[in-house]
Amino acid sequence: MSAMLRLFAHDLKLQLRLGSDLIAPVAFFVLATLLVPLGVGPEPNLLTRLAPGMIWVTALLATLLALDRLFQRDFEDGTLDLLALAPLPLEAIVLAKVAAHWVTTGLPLLIAAPVLGLMLRLDHGSYVTLEVSLLLGTPVLSMVGAFGAAVTLGARRGGALLALLVLPLYVPILIFATSAIGAAGEGLSPRPHLLLLASFFVAGLVLVPFAAAAALRNALE
Amino acid sequence: MTGLVGIRLSCRRSERVVFTRLDFSIESGGALLLSGPNGSGKSSLLRLIAGLIKPFTGHLEYEGTRLQDDPARHREIIAYLGHQDAVKSMLTVGESTRFWAGLYDHPSDAHAAMAAMGLSDLADTPGRFLSSGQRRRAALARVIAxxxxxxxxxxxxxxLDAKSIAALESALAAHRMRGGIVLAATHAPIALPGAAELNLAEFEPQGFLDDADAA
Incomplete structure (x- = not known):
């Protein structure tokens, strides 16, 4: 456990020192969402209807933007070889790296989202649900993305392949997250949708470390 | 049987068989120098012993334990130095060495390991300012730590320059004094007193692998 925390702190430190890594996904998230009112016009009702979907679609793409750095650099400079041989299981390494990745990509999205909601005239009743859906959903994006990044590691043109592999897997998260926000906007309970998101989170937590570790072992051989 | 033993090892990389029926044994405190022409499988053998490549046939034993059956034990006993130094440009030498020493639960050894490779003065230097020789020394300090x-x-x-090679040689000698084992693949002359030599060219496959190998 302490080795896992060490790796998490180490990865976090590395990503925080590369400031551009930290800023790029959240800057993309904000700018891409801000383009929507410019494109479709400032009509309030239309924006309110579009807001949950737009915020979530750009959140998906912003996460995708940061995925290739999850294992790629460590793979190229030999660090991944050493981590695979370190005294903690590769599954624990995957989990520590995903956690560090989420803190530097998912968490900033969580912080920026309410501001974007304001600009897109999100329903007043939907903010809490928006934040809860992001809190449950973005870690799943990081986990599923880690699996995709591990599978495409070492492939030529891995980036395009990664998007093709991962985006379809993101669909259920997108559907239930936006349904939750929509339900809250109409005064209905978002609870069932959020519970489904929570179940994705738990399933990811259990399955992804094993699947990603197996893919990494294959890439290193 | 004490020490590290490899029994009837063969290695296959995709369609190509790199070496077959390779046996070796190293007592604790011993050393094995791998030789052989380029492409004869020195790096593959080291990656196989490290556990990064699964042996196609055969197995490894350490102190009587079959390592394939006990991956946790396998990871605990191995330190691997590959072609790449795994030095992060954004971290100082001290931070990297302490991180790796910490992963192996020896955080206090980082200082001595850096001193052994003459890196004490570079402890606060970020990886991006290191020369290639200094990066190699940082990677060796990680192995020691x-x-x-x-x-x-x-x-x-x-x-490495002559002074660093001498530092490496004394680090290797100190490691063997404590009962450690060294396997090195190198074309450069390096002092490893009493080291056995294994020439990979002798284990080049002759024709196809037969069923006896797979058994």
Whole structure:
């Protein structure tokens, strides 16, 4: 456990020192969402209807933007070889790296989202649900993305392949997250949708470390 | 049987068989120098012993334990130095060495390991300012700091000056004095007193693998 925390702190430190890594996904998230009112016009009702979907679609793409750095650099400079041989299981390494990745990509999205909601005239009743859906959903994006990044590691043109592999897997998260926000906007309970998101989170937590570790072992051989 | 033993090892990389029916044994405190022409499988053998490549046939034993059956034990005893130094440009030498020493639960050994490779003055220098020889020394300090009994060194002397090679030689001698094992693949002369030599060219496959190998 302490080795896992060490790796998490180490990865976090590395990503925080590369400031551009930290800023790029959240800057993309904000700018891409801000383009929507410019494109479709400032009509309030239309924006309110579009807001949950737009915020979530750009959140998906912003996460995708940061995925290739999850294992790629460590793979190229030999660090991944050493981590695979370190005294903690590769599954624990995957989990520590995903956690560090989420803190530097998912968490900033969580912080920026309410501001974007304001600009897109999100329903007043939907903010809490928006934040809860992001809190449950973005870690799943990081986990599923880690699996995709591990599978495409070492492939030529891995980036395009990664998007093709991962985006379809993101669909259920997108559907239930936006349904939750929509339900809250109409005064209905978002609870069932959020519970489904929570179940994705738990399933990811259990399955992804094993699947990603197996893919990494294959890439290193 | 004490020490590290490899029994009837063969290695296949995709369609090509790199070596077959390779046996070796190293007592604790011993050393094995791998030789052979380029492409004869020195790096593959080291990666196989490290556990990064699964042996196609055969198995490894350490102190009587079959390592394939006990991956946790396998990871605890190995330190591997590959072609790449795994030095992060954004971290200082001290931070990297302490991180790796910490992963192996020896955080206090980082200082001594850096001193052994003459890196004490560079402890606060970020990786991006290091020369290639200094990066190699940082990678060697990481191997030393892990405190594991088996060191697998792939071309450890690349980029090192005479003084650093001497420092490496005394680090290897100290490791063997404590009962450690060294396997090194190198074309450069390096002092490893009493080291056995294994020429990979002798284990080049002759024709196809037969069923006896797979058994």
């Amino acid at each position: 892990g405190g594991t009994p088996v060191w697998l060194l792939d071309e450890p002397t690349v980029g």
